[in-house]
Amino acid sequence: MKALGVTGSGSGLTDVDLAAPSPTGTEVVLQVDRCGVCHSDVHLWEGGFDFGGETMSLEAMQIPFPLVLGHEILGTVCEVGPDAEDIAVGDRRIVYPWIGCGHCVKCASGRDDLCPDQQALGIRKPGGFGEKVCVPHSKYLVDPGDIDPSWAATLACSGLTAYGAVRKCLPAESDRPVVVIGAGGVGLSAISILRALGHSNILAVDIDDQHLAAAQDAGAAKTINTSSVPDPVETLMTAAGGPIAAVIDFVNGPMTAPLAFALPEKGGTVVQVGLFGGAFPLPLAGMAVRAISLQGSYVGSLQELRDLVGLARTGRLRPPPIAERQKGEASEVLAGLRDGKIVGRVVLEG
Ligand SMILES: [Zn+2]
Ligand SMILES: [Zn+2]
Structure with missing residues (x-):
């Protein structure tokens, strides 16, 4: 089976030849139809993550090599194990990639996304940059129903990450201000989800006017380019027209964290989503006095993916801009994502 893999930290993407998976027990094998390219893929491609300090290499994370990237997968079932149920060859499905160990407390409660020994596709197990998963x-x-196949693929990570983050800042009354920092693919999805759930007072923040134009199209009531205003906190407070209920930070780096923590009202929420990395000194007493809730958010649960796909199938959700490219262009796409050159999402075909 042909696949694009990483063979070590900083190796870049190389062609690898792996044995095609053969299902046993309840396993299901799918032919990959579409696979989205994500910022996490950029970190894996570059060779590590910055968890606040120095970059942690893939070797230090005990990632097995070759690692076949790709966790936003839409595929068609091509083989099923003898004990697989509720699925048939030919079914087209979105794959939930955040698969847990299967035997811990979190997995038993349906929260594979919180499993301490997660075996996520495209991160620890072969992902969608191969022919089959x-x-x-x-x-x-x-089941994606009849929604666009490329969009369906992106729901497994960028869509789910946005949905999981939005759920954490609710319930806030629908007219209360919510700030979305970072209008890349995930931020745009969050804006669209907030709108579909009835929220109207959404403020989008970015440093790129093209991203902000896309945010307006996705349903943001106001857009602010923080690189062109002298006091972003003051500008946002004024634009919000009232105390800000929640801030979702899809960048989550030292350049956005001071803004994210300055904005919420007393009792408000900061949801940290982005994996930009780095560190930020937290004003500890201020957090207590303002009774701020700080909530990290990483992808989402299997049930949240089902709920999100259900919402998408109602037609109330607006897809982010999606460009389709061939698998052979994956390295170029990863470089474009790293350099902030991509508006919305890119999905590899075939
Ligand atoms: Zn992802
Ligand atoms: Zn587990």
Whole structure:
């Protein structure tokens, strides 16, 4: 089976030849139809993550090599194990890639996304940059209905990450201001989800006017380019027209964190989503006095993916801009993402 893999930290993407998966037990094998390219792929491609300090290499994270990237997968079932149920060859499905160990407390409660020994596709197990993927159970497959196939693929990570973050800043009354920092693909999805859930007072923040134009199209009531205003906090407070209920930071780096923590009202929420990395000194007493809730958010649960796909199938959600490219262009796409040159999402075909 042909695949694009990483063979070590900083190796770049190389062609690798792997044995095609053959399903046993409840396993299901899918032919990959589409696979989105994500910022996490950029970190894996570059060779590590910055968790606040120095970059942690893939070797230090004990990532097995070759690592076949790609966790935003839409595929067609091509083979099923003898014990697989509720699935048939030919079914087209979105793959929930955030698969847990299957036997811990979190997995038992349906929260594979919080499993301490997660075996995510495209991060620890072969992902969608290969021709086929193997999923341990049909419960990880979600029917996309007739929504656009490329958009369907992106729901598994960028869509789910946006949905999981939005759920954490609710319930806030629908007219209360919510600030979305970072109008890349995930931020745009969050704006669209907030709108679909009835929220109207959404403020989008970015340093790129093209991203902000896309945010307006996605449903942001106001857009602010923080690189062109002298006092972003003051500008946002005024633009919000009232105390800000929640801030979702899709960048989450030292350049956005001071803004994210300065904005919420007393009792408000900061949801940290982005994996930009770095560190930020937190004003500790201020956090207590303002009773701020600080909530990290990493992808989302299997049930949240089902809920999100259900919302997408109602037609109330607006897809972010999506460009389709061939798998052979993956390295170029990763470089474009790294350099902030891509508006919305890119999905690889075939
Ligand atoms: Zn992702
Ligand atoms: Zn587990």
